[in-house]
Amino acid sequence: MKTLVPPGVYAPQEDTDLLVGALWDEPLPDGAAVLDVGTGSGALAIEAARRGTRVTAVDVSWRAVCAARLNARLARLPVHIRHGNLFGPVRGQSFDLILANPPYVPTPESDRAPHGAARSWDAGLDGRLVLDRICREAPALLRPGGVLLVVHSALSCPDRTLAHLRGAGLKASVTRRRVIPFGPVLRSREGWLRERNLVAAADPREELVVVRAEVPV
Numbered sequence: 717m718k719t720l721v722p723p724g725v726y727a728p729q730e731d732t733d734l735l736v737g738a739l740w741d742e743p744l745p746d747g748a749a750v751l752d753v754g755t756g757s758g759a760l761a762i763e764a765a766r767r768g769t770r771v772t773a774v775d776v777s778w779r780a781v782c783a784a785r786l787n788a789r790l791a792r793l794p795v796h797i798r799h800g801n802l803f804g805p806v807r808g809q810s811f812d813l814i815l816a817n818p819p820y821v822p823t824p825e826s827d828r829a830p831h832g833a834a835r836s837w838d839a840g841l842d843g844r845l846v847l848d849r850i851c852r853e854a855p856a857l858l859r860p861g862g863v864l865l866v867v868h869s870a871l872s873c874p875d876r877t878l879a880h881l882r883g884a885g886l887k888a889s890v891t892r893r894r895v896i897p898f899g900p901v902l903r904s905r906e907g908w909l910r911e912r913n914l915v916a917a918a919d920p921r922e923e924l925v926v927v928r929a930e931v932p933v
Protein backbone atom coordinates (compact mmCIF):
# COMPACT_ATOMS: atom_id res chain seq x y z
CA MET A 717 0.00 0.00 0.00
CA LYS A 718 1.25 3.50 -0.80
CA THR A 719 1.04 5.93 2.11
CA LEU A 720 -0.77 9.28 1.80
CA VAL A 721 1.74 12.10 2.20
CA PRO A 722 0.33 15.56 2.93
CA PRO A 723 2.45 18.67 2.25
CA GLY A 724 5.21 19.12 4.81
CA VAL A 725 5.48 15.37 5.54
CA TYR A 726 8.44 13.34 4.28
CA ALA A 727 7.50 11.21 1.27
CA PRO A 728 9.02 7.69 1.58
CA GLN A 729 12.20 7.58 -0.51
CA GLU A 730 15.28 5.46 -1.18
CA ASP A 731 16.33 5.64 2.49
CA THR A 732 12.89 4.43 3.60
CA ASP A 733 13.07 1.63 1.05
CA LEU A 734 16.56 0.54 2.16
CA LEU A 735 15.36 0.34 5.76
CA VAL A 736 12.24 -1.63 4.76
CA GLY A 737 14.59 -4.21 3.17
CA ALA A 738 16.65 -4.39 6.37
CA LEU A 739 13.45 -4.75 8.42
CA TRP A 740 12.40 -7.75 6.36
CA ASP A 741 15.77 -9.41 7.13
CA GLU A 742 14.97 -9.39 10.86
CA PRO A 743 13.40 -12.57 12.28
CA LEU A 744 10.70 -10.94 14.42
CA PRO A 745 8.51 -13.12 16.65
CA ASP A 746 4.76 -12.37 16.74
CA GLY A 747 4.06 -9.61 19.22
CA ALA A 748 7.64 -8.27 19.24
CA ALA A 749 7.78 -4.65 20.44
CA VAL A 750 8.90 -2.27 17.68
CA LEU A 751 9.58 1.47 17.81
CA ASP A 752 9.72 3.64 14.67
CA VAL A 753 11.29 6.92 15.67
CA GLY A 754 10.72 9.82 13.24
CA THR A 755 7.88 7.98 11.56
CA GLY A 756 6.88 10.61 8.95
CA SER A 757 3.97 9.18 6.94
CA GLY A 758 4.19 5.96 8.99
CA ALA A 759 5.54 3.86 6.10
CA LEU A 760 8.06 1.91 8.23
CA ALA A 761 5.73 1.53 11.19
CA ILE A 762 3.01 0.10 8.95
CA GLU A 763 5.48 -2.29 7.30
CA ALA A 764 6.52 -3.53 10.76
CA ALA A 765 2.88 -3.91 11.87
CA ARG A 766 2.24 -6.14 8.84
CA ARG A 767 4.66 -8.58 10.48
CA GLY A 768 2.34 -9.00 13.46
CA THR A 769 4.49 -6.88 15.75
CA ARG A 770 3.30 -4.33 18.33
CA VAL A 771 4.41 -1.01 16.90
CA THR A 772 4.82 2.39 18.52
CA ALA A 773 5.76 5.32 16.30
CA VAL A 774 6.92 8.81 17.27
CA ASP A 775 7.33 12.06 15.37
CA VAL A 776 8.06 15.62 16.42
CA SER A 777 5.81 16.98 13.63
CA TRP A 778 2.05 17.05 14.26
CA ARG A 779 1.45 16.85 10.49
CA ALA A 780 3.46 13.62 10.39
CA VAL A 781 1.61 12.21 13.41
CA CYS A 782 -1.77 12.91 11.75
CA ALA A 783 -0.59 11.43 8.42
CA ALA A 784 0.77 8.30 10.10
CA ARG A 785 -2.45 7.82 12.09
CA LEU A 786 -4.51 8.15 8.91
CA ASN A 787 -2.26 5.74 6.97
CA ALA A 788 -2.33 3.14 9.77
CA ARG A 789 -6.12 3.38 9.89
CA LEU A 790 -6.38 2.98 6.10
CA ALA A 791 -4.13 -0.08 6.32
CA ARG A 792 -6.30 -1.40 9.20
CA LEU A 793 -3.22 -1.96 11.30
CA PRO A 794 -2.88 -1.11 14.98
CA VAL A 795 0.02 1.32 15.29
CA HIS A 796 0.34 3.44 18.42
CA ILE A 797 1.44 6.86 17.15
CA ARG A 798 2.74 9.48 19.58
CA HIS A 799 3.77 13.10 19.19
CA GLY A 800 7.08 14.09 20.76
CA ASN A 801 10.81 14.54 20.64
CA LEU A 802 12.72 11.35 19.82
CA PHE A 803 12.43 8.89 22.75
CA GLY A 804 10.60 11.29 25.11
CA PRO A 805 7.13 9.71 24.60
CA VAL A 806 8.40 6.14 25.22
CA ARG A 807 10.60 6.77 28.24
CA GLY A 808 10.55 3.72 30.55
CA GLN A 809 9.55 1.30 27.76
CA SER A 810 11.77 -1.25 26.02
CA PHE A 811 11.81 -2.68 22.51
CA ASP A 812 12.95 -5.67 20.48
CA LEU A 813 13.54 -3.48 17.43
CA ILE A 814 14.06 0.25 16.91
CA LEU A 815 13.80 1.66 13.37
CA ALA A 816 15.18 5.11 12.58
CA ASN A 817 15.37 7.13 9.40
CA PRO A 818 16.31 10.42 11.05
CA PRO A 819 17.29 13.76 9.51
CA TYR A 820 20.94 13.33 8.47
CA VAL A 821 21.82 15.87 5.77
CA PRO A 822 24.81 18.13 6.59
CA THR A 823 23.41 21.65 6.79
CA PRO A 824 25.05 25.09 6.62
CA GLU A 825 25.16 26.90 9.96
CA SER A 826 22.08 28.94 10.87
CA ASP A 827 20.88 30.63 14.04
CA ARG A 828 17.49 28.91 13.64
CA ALA A 829 16.80 25.31 14.63
CA PRO A 830 15.50 23.14 11.74
CA HIS A 831 11.82 23.87 11.17
CA GLY A 832 8.92 23.01 8.85
CA ALA A 833 9.52 20.31 6.24
CA ALA A 834 13.30 20.74 6.64
CA ARG A 835 13.06 19.04 10.04
CA SER A 836 12.98 15.82 8.00
CA TRP A 837 16.50 16.35 6.63
CA ASP A 838 18.42 19.29 8.14
CA ALA A 839 20.80 17.91 10.75
CA GLY A 840 23.52 20.42 11.61
CA LEU A 841 26.97 20.96 10.12
CA ASP A 842 28.00 17.30 10.30
CA GLY A 843 24.53 15.81 9.73
CA ARG A 844 24.59 14.23 13.18
CA LEU A 845 22.31 16.46 15.26
CA VAL A 846 19.72 13.69 15.71
CA LEU A 847 21.94 10.71 14.85
CA ASP A 848 24.23 11.28 17.84
CA ARG A 849 21.21 11.41 20.16
CA ILE A 850 19.90 8.16 18.71
CA CYS A 851 23.30 6.50 19.23
CA ARG A 852 23.41 7.77 22.82
CA GLU A 853 19.82 7.04 23.85
CA ALA A 854 18.62 4.02 21.84
CA PRO A 855 20.81 1.35 23.49
CA ALA A 856 19.10 1.86 26.87
CA LEU A 857 15.68 1.21 25.27
CA LEU A 858 16.63 -2.11 23.70
CA ARG A 859 15.95 -5.47 25.35
CA PRO A 860 18.65 -8.17 25.45
CA GLY A 861 18.96 -9.39 21.84
CA GLY A 862 17.22 -6.19 20.68
CA VAL A 863 18.25 -4.50 17.43
CA LEU A 864 18.60 -0.91 16.23
CA LEU A 865 18.34 -0.36 12.46
CA VAL A 866 19.30 3.16 11.44
CA VAL A 867 19.72 4.50 7.91
CA HIS A 868 21.76 7.53 6.96
CA SER A 869 24.09 9.01 4.39
CA ALA A 870 27.80 8.24 4.15
CA LEU A 871 28.14 12.06 4.22
CA SER A 872 27.18 11.95 7.91
CA CYS A 873 29.98 9.63 9.00
CA PRO A 874 28.81 6.03 9.52
CA ASP A 875 32.09 5.30 11.33
CA ARG A 876 30.95 7.55 14.16
CA THR A 877 27.63 5.71 14.35
CA LEU A 878 29.47 2.40 14.54
CA ALA A 879 31.96 3.69 17.14
CA HIS A 880 29.20 5.15 19.38
CA LEU A 881 27.13 1.97 19.29
CA ARG A 882 30.11 -0.35 19.80
CA GLY A 883 31.18 1.88 22.67
CA ALA A 884 27.76 1.23 24.25
CA GLY A 885 28.44 -2.52 24.05
CA LEU A 886 26.36 -3.30 20.94
CA LYS A 887 27.52 -5.46 18.04
CA ALA A 888 27.30 -3.00 15.13
CA SER A 889 27.98 -3.18 11.40
CA VAL A 890 26.83 -1.74 8.08
CA THR A 891 24.44 -4.30 6.60
CA ARG A 892 23.07 -2.50 3.53
CA ARG A 893 24.38 0.14 1.13
CA ARG A 894 22.90 1.90 -1.88
CA VAL A 895 24.39 4.62 -4.07
CA ILE A 896 21.89 7.15 -5.40
CA PRO A 897 22.13 10.41 -7.36
CA PHE A 898 21.87 13.64 -5.33
CA GLY A 899 18.27 14.64 -4.65
CA PRO A 900 17.03 18.25 -4.63
CA VAL A 901 18.23 19.06 -1.08
CA LEU A 902 21.83 17.92 -1.68
CA ARG A 903 21.86 19.54 -5.15
CA SER A 904 20.85 22.85 -3.57
CA ARG A 905 23.87 22.74 -1.21
CA GLU A 906 26.37 21.10 -3.60
CA GLY A 907 28.71 24.13 -3.61
CA TRP A 908 28.84 24.19 0.19
CA LEU A 909 29.47 20.42 0.33
CA ARG A 910 32.36 20.83 -2.14
CA GLU A 911 33.87 23.59 0.02
CA ARG A 912 33.80 21.11 2.92
CA ASN A 913 35.42 18.40 0.74
CA LEU A 914 32.37 16.17 1.17
CA VAL A 915 31.84 15.96 -2.60
CA ALA A 916 34.47 15.66 -5.29
CA ALA A 917 33.03 13.91 -8.34
CA ALA A 918 31.60 15.75 -11.36
CA ASP A 919 28.47 13.60 -11.15
CA PRO A 920 27.75 13.73 -7.43
CA ARG A 921 26.21 10.72 -5.79
CA GLU A 922 25.37 9.83 -2.24
CA GLU A 923 25.83 6.49 -0.54
CA LEU A 924 23.12 5.45 1.91
CA VAL A 925 23.96 2.91 4.60
CA VAL A 926 21.94 0.90 7.10
CA VAL A 927 23.71 0.35 10.41
CA ARG A 928 22.47 -2.68 12.38
CA ALA A 929 23.36 -2.80 16.04
CA GLU A 930 22.41 -5.67 18.37
CA VAL A 931 22.45 -5.87 22.14
CA PRO A 932 24.23 -9.06 23.29
CA VAL A 933 21.93 -11.54 25.04
Ligand SMILES: C[S@@+](CC[C@H](N)C(=O)[O-])C[C@H]1O[C@@H](n2cnc3c(N)ncnc32)[C@H](O)[C@@H]1O
Pocket residue numbers: 726727728729731732753754755756757758759760774775776777780800801802803817818819835836837846
Ligand atom coordinates in the same frame (compact mmCIF):
# COMPACT_ATOMS: atom_id res chain seq x y z
C1 LIG B 1 13.80 11.40 6.90
S1 LIG B 1 12.19 11.56 7.60
C2 LIG B 1 11.76 9.82 7.70
C3 LIG B 1 10.28 9.54 7.67
C4 LIG B 1 9.91 8.06 7.61
N1 LIG B 1 10.42 7.33 8.74
C5 LIG B 1 10.42 7.43 6.35
O1 LIG B 1 11.39 6.65 6.41
O2 LIG B 1 9.84 7.69 5.27
C6 LIG B 1 12.59 12.00 9.28
C7 LIG B 1 11.40 12.19 10.20
O3 LIG B 1 11.90 12.44 11.53
C8 LIG B 1 11.11 13.43 12.15
N2 LIG B 1 11.94 14.05 13.21
C9 LIG B 1 12.95 14.95 13.06
N3 LIG B 1 13.48 15.25 14.26
C10 LIG B 1 12.78 14.51 15.19
C11 LIG B 1 12.84 14.40 16.62
N4 LIG B 1 13.74 15.09 17.33
N5 LIG B 1 11.97 13.56 17.25
C12 LIG B 1 11.05 12.86 16.51
N6 LIG B 1 10.94 12.95 15.17
C13 LIG B 1 11.80 13.75 14.51
C14 LIG B 1 10.71 14.37 11.03
O4 LIG B 1 9.56 15.13 11.36
C15 LIG B 1 10.48 13.35 9.88
O5 LIG B 1 9.15 12.92 9.85
